[in-house]
Amino acid sequence: MIASGTIVKGIAGFYYVDTGSAVYECKARGIFKNTNLKPYVGDEVTIDLSSDTPVVREILKRRNVFERPPVANVEQFVFVSALKSPDPNFAVLDRFLTAAERMNVDVVICFNKTDLAGGQIRKEAEEIYAPVYPVVFSSAENGAGVEDLRPFLRDRKSALAGPSGVGKSTLLNSLIRGAGAETGSVSEKTNRGRHTTRHVELFRLEGGGMLFDTPGFMSFDLPVMDEAELPYLFREFEQYEGSCRFGGCLHRGEPGCAVREAAQKGEIPAARYESYLAQLKELGSREKKEQWYRSDRRNR
Ligand SMILES: Nc1nc2c(ncn2[C@@H]2O[C@H](COP(=O)(O)OP(=O)(O)O)[C@@H](O)[C@H]2O)c(=O)[nH]1
Ligand SMILES: [Mg+2]
Numbered sequence: 001m002i003a004s005g006t007i008v009k010g011i012a013g014f015y016y017v018d019t020g021s022a023v024y025e026c027k028a029r030g031i032f033k034n035t036n037l038k039p040y041v042g043d044e045v046t047i048d049l050s051s052d053t054p055v056v057r058e059i060l061k062r063r064n065v066f067e068r069p070p071v072a073n074v075e076q077f078v079f080v081s082a083l084k085s086p087d088p089n090f091a092v093l094d095r096f097l098t099a100a101e102r103m104n105v106d107v108v109i110c111f112n113k114t115d116l117a118g119g120q121i122r123k124e125a126e127e128i129y130a131p132v133y134p135v136v137f138s139s140a141e142n143g144a145g146v147e148d149l150r151p152f153l154r155d156r157k158s159a160l161a162g163p164s165g166v167g168k169s170t171l172l173n174s175l176i177r178g179a180g181a182e183t184g185s186v187s188e189k190t191n192r193g194r195h196t197t198r199h200v201e202l203f204r205l206e207g208g209g210m211l212f213d214t215p216g217f218m219s220f221d222l223p224v225m226d227e228a229e230l231p232y233l234f235r236e237f238e239q240y241e242g243s244c245r246f247g248g249c250l251h252r253g254e255p256g257c258a259v260r261e262a263a264q265k266g267e268i269p270a271a272r273y274e275s276y277l278a279q280l281k282e283l284g285s286r287e288k289k290e291q292w293y294r295s296d297r298r299n300r
């Protein structure tokens, strides 16, 4: 008998496959050993239930795959940022967003620790991001707003992402009873020692959807890409497409640039536009470095 399901855990050569009605402990088919294909948590697979030990037969086409943490098929990132301690860093968040857009992964932004700060910073966060992304405000400490995340997690596989200390593990524990993710400061964690090896696991959520339990996804590099791709990764710019005087406008100072004008008028949040310019500059200097490297090699 053949069934299909999702790998929710992998330990010591065994893969745990959730078919929706049961979780089977499976071995991987020998064929995987001879190829570079290795089953990952998050993989959609078919399993053969006809022998004593069920066997993973086939890995279905992946939407994406990550090495650190080793997971497949992330459909959505929940980017967590604290409103205070640590202070939000919108430039860092914007780099995450660019990376997610480039990977074509959906995004929800969660501003956590609302019990520590509200007022101005909350208003600012909302004004910058709510026009183009789903934004949730939460306190994992007292539970406020955590349930507002749940509707966004339905029917898909999500992963928490964001810098250390913002409350990802605490949120995970309140969304999934029994997740038992370690929380606390880095020093607290080190003190507790390393005897608890944590495995990546994919949990089913009450109310639907699945959530990767992983401490990873703390930062993303700006993707390797051409400068000209960047404008398409800022959702705010979409409505101005085709409105600049010059085709292929990079929106950094060209005459008749509709995006720059919109930023000056406040129609595009200044912080987002500044992030755009900073990212553009980074891509540009990276390109120069590569050119220099290439010409240097030619000259040798
Ligand atoms: N005041 C407050 N503290 C929080 C909140 N969420 C998490 N924390 C605390 O922040 C610290 C870091 O949380 P943790 O979940 O380990 O962050 P992670 O590194 O993103 O996984 C811990 O001491 C948590 O108890 C919150 O909403 N409010
Ligand atoms: Mg954590």
Ligand SMILES: [Zn+2]
Pocket (backbone or CB within 6 Å): 244, 249, 250, 251, 252, 254, 256, 257, 258, 259, 260
């Ligand atoms: Zn322009």
